[in-house]
Amino acid sequence: MASMNSVLFISFLLFSVGVxxxxxxxxxxxxxxxxxxMLNAANLNLIAFARHAGTVAGQAxxxxxxxxxxxxxxxxxxxxxxxxRKKDTIQVDNINLLKG
Amino acid sequence: MxxxxxxxxxxxxxxxxxxxxxxxxxxxxxxxxxxxxxGFLFSMLSVAGCYLCMSAEFLAxxxxxxxxxxxxxxxLFVVMLVELTKYKESGIFQRQTLPAVVAVVVxxxxxxxxxxxxxxxxxxxVALTLEPxxxxxxxxxxxxxxxxxxxxxxxxxxxxxxxxxxxLVALVGAVALAKKERV
Numbered sequence: 001m002a003s004m005n006s007v008l009f010i011s012f013l014l015f016s017v018g019v020x021x022x023x024x025x026x027x028x029x030x031x032x033x034x035x036x037x038m039l040n041a042a043n044l045n046l047i048a049f050a051r052h053a054g055t056v057a058g059q060a061x062x063x064x065x066x067x068x069x070x071x072x073x074x075x076x077x078x079x080x081x082x083x084x085r086k087k088d089t090i091q092v093d094n095i096n097l098l099k100g
Numbered sequence: 101m102x103x104x105x106x107x108x109x110x111x112x113x114x115x116x117x118x119x120x121x122x123x124x125x126x127x128x129x130x131x132x133x134x135x136x137x138x139g140f141l142f143s144m145l146s147v148a149g150c151y152l153c154m155s156a157e158f159l160a161x162x163x164x165x166x167x168x169x170x171x172x173x174x175x176l177f178v179v180m181l182v183e184l185t186k187y188k189e190s191g192i193f194q195r196q197t198l199p200a201v202v203a204v205v206v207x208x209x210x211x212x213x214x215x216x217x218x219x220x221x222x223x224x225x226v227a228l229t230l231e232p233x234x235x236x237x238x239x240x241x242x243x244x245x246x247x248x249x250x251x252x253x254x255x256x257x258x259x260x261x262x263x264x265x266x267x268l269v270a271l272v273g274a275v276a277l278a279k280k281e282r283v
Contacts, residue, residue, distance in 0.1 A: 002113035010117030021128035023200035033140045056251035067263045071270035077178045078277035084182045
């Protein structure tokens with residue numbers, strides 16, 4: 001059985017890569033995928049702590065988080081498509097409509 | 101399956117987890133968006149393997165269906181839909197890449213420093229097993245989907261129903277956002 005420290009370590013690595021991707025990439029699609037990575041790291045922790053506590057509440061929450069991630073991706077990709085129609089780019093530093 | 105997990109489960113989990121991290125790194129650092137999506141797919145499949153190693157079989161299958169079956173295909177559709185080649189010359193990384201990387205590394209070091217005793221201490225070697233008194237006439241490790249359904253539909257029915265409303269809102273909102281012009 002997977003031990004607690006390896007689960008926490010892997011989830012920490014995944015979350016760090018996700019944060020780094022959100023901060024350094026310009027492409028809005030890649031930023032959305034990195035947000036998904038962070039949600040998956042949180043899911044790993046939820047399942048690990050649920051097994052540690054001996055309940056299934058964390059697994060149920062992980063399932064709910066998965067559904068929320070799907071909804072978030074649908075909305076985010078619709079925003080990306082709408083943005084591409086409006087501004088003809090999905091590079092986030094070209095999107096400066098509020099800059100005045 | 102149980103014998104395999106009991107003997108080499110931790111190493112198997114580490115292998116799958118490092119594969120997931122490798123997929124994530126290739127997602128972040130690849131120039132082509134399609135390669136990024138392939139790295140994302142690899143990472144999600146490896147996370148499903150991690151779930152299997154933690155004997156959360158229902159969630160592993162749900163991960164395969166939702167991510168590999170749905171979300172990756174959505175991402176691929178949008179990558180094909182928007183044209184990315186026009187802006188290739190402007191570089192893939194932001195201008196604040198160096199401070200961002202420094203901030204992430206500092207945050208990682210701070211996390212390791214604070215949680216070193218928790219994550220790597222001698223007390224953390226306890227394997228993730230279930231307390232049988234809490235499982236309530238149910239072998240949670242052996243009947244995973246039954247246990248998850250009992251948790252969802254007995255304990256957390258209201259969040260589950262709210263999630264269905266949220267999915268409906270996301271569906272209508274996505275259609276309204278991606279429509280050509282408003283009528």
